Amino acid sequence: MPDSLAGLPRAAWNWLLDRLFFLPPFPEQIDSLALFSMLLVVGLLIGEWLHARAGWPKVIGYVLAGTIFGPSLLGWISIEGLAQARPVADAALGLLMMEVGRRLDLGWLLRNRELLRSTLADINLSFLLIFLFAFYVVGLSPAWSAATAAVTMASAPAVVLLAIEESKAQGQVTERIILHTAIAAAASFVAFTIVLGIVHAENSENWLNAIVHPLWVAGGSLLVAALAASLALAIARLLPKASLAQVFVLVASALLAVGIARMLAVPVFLTLFLMGVVLAVRDTRQALRYTALPEGHWLLAIILFVVVGASLPWAAFTWMTGLQALGLLAVRATAKLAALALTGGSLPRNKRLLVGLGIQPLSATAVFMAYELAQLYPEIGLSALALPLFAAAIMELAGPALCRLALRRSGECASDTQRNGGIA
Amino acid sequence: MSKPLGDFTHSAALSLGVELELQLVSRRDFDLTRAATDLLGGLDYDGRFGEIKLEITESMIEVSTQPQATVNGIASDLAGLRDTLRTHAERNNIGICGGGTHAFHHWPERRICPGERFDELYQRYGYLAKQFTVFGQHIHVGCESADDAIWLTQALGVYVPAFIALSASSPYVDGVDTLFQSARLNAVSAFPLSGQCPPLDDWAAFVRHFEFLQACGIASSIKDLYWDVRPKPEFGTVEIRVCDTPLAIEQAASLAALAQSLTRWLLRTRPELQTASQAHVARYNKFQACRYGMAAQISDPVARCCRPLGVSIGELLETLTEDARALDCEHWLKALHTIVATGGDASWLRQRQEYFGNLNDVVCEASGRLLSTPDKY
Numbered sequence: 001m002p003d004s005l006a007g008l009p010r011a012a013w014n015w016l017l018d019r020l021f022f023l024p025p026f027p028e029q030i031d032s033l034a035l036f037s038m039l040l041v042v043g044l045l046i047g048e049w050l051h052a053r054a055g056w057p058k059v060i061g062y063v064l065a066g067t068i069f070g071p072s073l074l075g076w077i078s079i080e081g082l083a084q085a086r087p088v089a090d091a092a093l094g095l096l097m098m099e100v101g102r103r104l105d106l107g108w109l110l111r112n113r114e115l116l117r118s119t120l121a122d123i124n125l126s127f128l129l130i131f132l133f134a135f136y137v138v139g140l141s142p143a144w145s146a147a148t149a150a151v152t153m154a155s156a157p158a159v160v161l162l163a164i165e166e167s168k169a170q171g172q173v174t175e176r177i178i179l180h181t182a183i184a185a186a187a188s189f190v191a192f193t194i195v196l197g198i199v200h201a202e203n204s205e206n207w208l209n210a211i212v213h214p215l216w217v218a219g220g221s222l223l224v225a226a227l228a229a230s231l232a233l234a235i236a237r238l239l240p241k242a243s244l245a246q247v248f249v250l251v252a253s254a255l256l257a258v259g260i261a262r263m264l265a266v267p268v269f270l271t272l273f274l275m276g277v278v279l280a281v282r283d284t285r286q287a288l289r290y291t292a293l294p295e296g297h298w299l300l301a302i303i304l305f306v307v308v309g310a311s312l313p314w315a316a317f318t319w320m321t322g323l324q325a326l327g328l329l330a331v332r333a334t335a336k337l338a339a340l341a342l343t344g345g346s347l348p349r350n351k352r353l354l355v356g357l358g359i360q361p362l363s364a365t366a367v368f369m370a371y372e373l374a375q376l377y378p379e380i381g382l383s384a385l386a387l388p389l390f391a392a393a394i395m396e397l398a399g400p401a402l403c404r405l406a407l408r409r410s411g412e413c414a415s416d417t418q419r420n421g422g423i424a
Numbered sequence: 425m426s427k428p429l430g431d432f433t434h435s436a437a438l439s440l441g442v443e444l445e446l447q448l449v450s451r452r453d454f455d456l457t458r459a460a461t462d463l464l465g466g467l468d469y470d471g472r473f474g475e476i477k478l479e480i481t482e483s484m485i486e487v488s489t490q491p492q493a494t495v496n497g498i499a500s501d502l503a504g505l506r507d508t509l510r511t512h513a514e515r516n517n518i519g520i521c522g523g524g525t526h527a528f529h530h531w532p533e534r535r536i537c538p539g540e541r542f543d544e545l546y547q548r549y550g551y552l553a554k555q556f557t558v559f560g561q562h563i564h565v566g567c568e569s570a571d572d573a574i575w576l577t578q579a580l581g582v583y584v585p586a587f588i589a590l591s592a593s594s595p596y597v598d599g600v601d602t603l604f605q606s607a608r609l610n611a612v613s614a615f616p617l618s619g620q621c622p623p624l625d626d627w628a629a630f631v632r633h634f635e636f637l638q639a640c641g642i643a644s645s646i647k648d649l650y651w652d653v654r655p656k657p658e659f660g661t662v663e664i665r666v667c668d669t670p671l672a673i674e675q676a677a678s679l680a681a682l683a684q685s686l687t688r689w690l691l692r693t694r695p696e697l698q699t700a701s702q703a704h705v706a707r708y709n710k711f712q713a714c715r716y717g718m719a720a721q722i723s724d725p726v727a728r729c730c731r732p733l734g735v736s737i738g739e740l741l742e743t744l745t746e747d748a749r750a751l752d753c754e755h756w757l758k759a760l761h762t763i764v765a766t767g768g769d770a771s772w773l774r775q776r777q778e779y780f781g782n783l784n785d786v787v788c789e790a791s792g793r794l795l796s797t798p799d800k801y
Contacts, residue, residue: 103452108517168533171482172462172516241782290453290784346466346515412458414533 032084036303039077039085042069043306057400059162059363062302064397066309077310087262089307092300093158093364094258094272095251095293097185100157101276104182114345118352119180121339122359123187126153129335130328134387138324143195143202144384150191151370151388152332154184156363156399157273162301163361163403168414173351174407177358185365186277189270192369193218196376203377220266225274228257229282236287246291267372269365305396308364311371312393316386325390329398332391333360351410358406361399366392429634429646432570432627435491435660438688438751439566442498442680443488444669445479445559446509446794447526449519454787456529456557458482459518460537467512473504480542481534481557483526485509491566491659495684495753499677506673510795521791523769524559524594524608524668527783531555531598552615558608559669561591561676563683564661570627572691573655576662577621578699579690580653580683581706584620584666585713585722586737590760591667591679592717593769599783605717605770608668609710617643618650620706623699630655652710662687666710671769671793674759681756685744688751701725717771718764737764 006026013026030038047061069076077085109116127149134145160181164174193214200210232253239245254272261271283289333356340356341349370388374381407413450457460482467476474489487509489501513520534554536546546553567573592605604610612618617637624630637643646657656663664683670676705723712720718734741760748757766772776786 105452105517108451111514111517114515170458170533172459175517241780242784286785286788290782346512347462348465351462414535 029080035077035081035084036088039065039303039306040299043302047302057163057404058166059159059305059400060397062305063309063363066306067312067314067396068309069306070310070312072310072312072314077306082307082310085303085307087258088300089304089364090262090268091255091258092297092304093368094261094268095254095297096158096161096301096304097269097272097365098254098257098276098279099161099293100178100182100185101273101278102280103178104186104277104280105179108179109183112346114343115176115179118340118343118345119183121343122180122336123153123184125335125339126184126332127187127191129331133328133331137327138387140384140387141202143198146191146198147195147370147373147385148328148388150188150195151366151373151385152328152362152391153191154188154365155181155359156361156365156395157181157185158301158304158365159361159363159400160358160403162298163400163407165298167404167407169407169410169412170414171410171412172347173354173358173410174412176347176355177403177406180355180359184359185273188365188369189273192267192270192373195373199373199376199381203380217266217270220264221261221271221274224257224260224264224266224271225278228253228260229275229278231256232279233283233287236291237285241287242290242292246288247294250288250291251294251297267368269368304364308367309396311367312396313382313386313389314393316382317390321386321390322394324387325394328387328391329362329394332362336360354406354410357409358403360395360402362392362395363399429631430657432567432573432655432657433660434568435566436493437566437568437572437691438684439491439493439661440495440498440680440684441489441491441564441566441659441661442502442676443486443562443564444502444522444673444676445484445486445561446669447521447523447559448483448485448513449521449526449787449791451517451519454519454521454784454791456483456526456534457518458535459516460485463512463516463518466516467508469508469512473501473508476505476509478537478539478542480537480545480553482537483529483534483557484559491564494751495677495681495756498680499674499756502673502676506795513795519788519791520794521787522559522593522669522671522673522794523773523787523790524592524606525597525611526557526559527596527773527777527787528599529557531557549615552611555611555614558594558611560608560612560665561667561669561679563664563667563680564656564659565664565683565687566659566661567655570630570655570657573657573660573662574624574627574630575697576687576690577651577653577655578623578697579695580662580664580686581620581699582697582702583686583740584652584664584706585709585720585733586740587664587666587679587682588668588710588713589717589720589733589737590682590763590768591670591675592714593668593671593773595770595773596777596783601774601777604715605767606668606714609666609714612650615650617648619652620703621649621651621654623703668769671772671790673794675763675769678756678759678763681748681751681753682741682744682760684751684753685748685757686740688747689744692747698726718767734764 010026017023043062043065046065047058050056050061051058131145131149134140134148197210197214235249236246257275258268261268337356340352370385374385448459460478477486479486487505489498492498531554534557536542588606594606594608597607652666653664705725709722720733721730722733723730748754
């Protein structure tokens, strides 16, 4: 809490403390539970208010709440408060990443080669164009250019899932947005792991770290993911399918994976995404296939986006970085739309373009990835990765709206009134 | 706006056509999904096996064969339609399934397809239109004359319970075992013009009856008559509309064989119709067949007794053997004996539910059954 605000209560409390010996010292830090509930309520209120008044996606409200009350603006959420909320944000992001991993349907790519072609085009074109922009236009080093491309090439799984859930969208555009998001997330994680080594190699003489760190991240995440998924499946097979008990097992296993990943310093988003993929691939008896996450996990998602909003480095904003971030987003949007438009497919071109629009969000995963990379060499990392962070900051507000626009234009939202006389 | 009935189109006697309403399901959880418009929009198909069309909600489609002289022709068309759909559904990651109801879908999530007629139906029937996300098989049998079509509409009405029991594949609604063998027809019964065709002597009487309904503002076109069996002047056929969509297309062909053989036998023997007394028991018999399937007790208003439906169907199939042989569909008809013995699709669905303990896996397996070769099951 800012000192100016706490000054009078502290004085009053100390006055009372002199007379009432049972009182504890003035609480200098807000209790974690109180902080979570405040984040939840404030995020929820702003999200609902924007949704009701302006028809904006609720996610924008959550991010705005974090941005306004975070360290960069009002400062009501301190850096320490952010650190306190991080485990909850990790859990929320982890659950959403696991859900995206579970929806990675590789079988569909094999059955529809045009889809495989468009996902490959999206991944490669996005990485390549963003790398070239960062390297030639912005002037970053090859390693940080690659890091920028790895961080921003994919869509935002959490935003996409939340937008789809919020609008109850269902249909081909929706399904392809999810598939593209999942595939691009997988590709960006591979790129991220490789880039870890490159960043070490460029910034340090220590080759051991350059080799072992990517292996630690990839191997550690995969091991934790495989163990947690195997545990979940082993217990789930003993329980009725889609039962509440299975929901508990799924969530508990995911939280276990989050905890171990944090202990081993391997990225939570990567571990849980891999856990989702392992669950989808190894669940041959469909033990957990029909078990959905509980509705309550969206409450955690509110905290996630408030934390993401509060984590955005607005204090370091410059007009030049802002312009460069806009340029990066323009290049990224061009890559994605061109990949979808030019690679053909079983959907008409206008619907493919809507898929391209729907995968524009850039959010929590990118921010967390950028911070993971920046923390390796904080003295240069934070400035080098200001570009993807500001791009993510802009897309925190624009991304959910673009995704929702794509879903609405496709006519797949439950509340849409169809153009040709259809009724929702 | 009222549409004139028009002339009865003459068609080859005993020619056949089959329409199947099919479920579109998500391959992730096997719940119904909204996919019809996109699936049909991307269809690369020349229509050689018949039509593939939208139905009232986005979670269903209708396939209809070409008019065929034989059941073999119907089976061949259905196989062609199935293979076409399988290819396109796989590209769109959609599952296709038979069955009269989806076992656990949530009807408010259904969405009316774009189109003036569907829009008009929704405005007229409200939520019933969404609850009408049920799946039936319609069998058209060609009639040489309009009078024959009206006579057959009456004559075939007696056998409605048999068609219901043999096709019953809708024991689950909203994830619950309804205890019915065919719960689908309960959704159809909610519509005001569902039920039986009233006793009518000939085409002229039917025209007068229809004009009466139009004058009273009850019906505007023949499509508004949701009768169990109705004449279809546009095609020159009589249409049997009570069957659930079976879980496999081979069963659909067998039901077409029953319709064709029975029609031939009826036209050949011209039994005396007891339409007035049948009208008193028709609803009861229909309920019995929907609720109990082969174990139904069917009321005979002439003999004034009840008989087990399974026994009556067994006898009927024996009676029709000669006609089936003449029509070259004996092997299709014989397959129905197995349904009489085992209880058919409804029993199979319950057995699979007992085995899996959940309905997602049941729909998954049912989808595989529709799209795969018959020997597997």
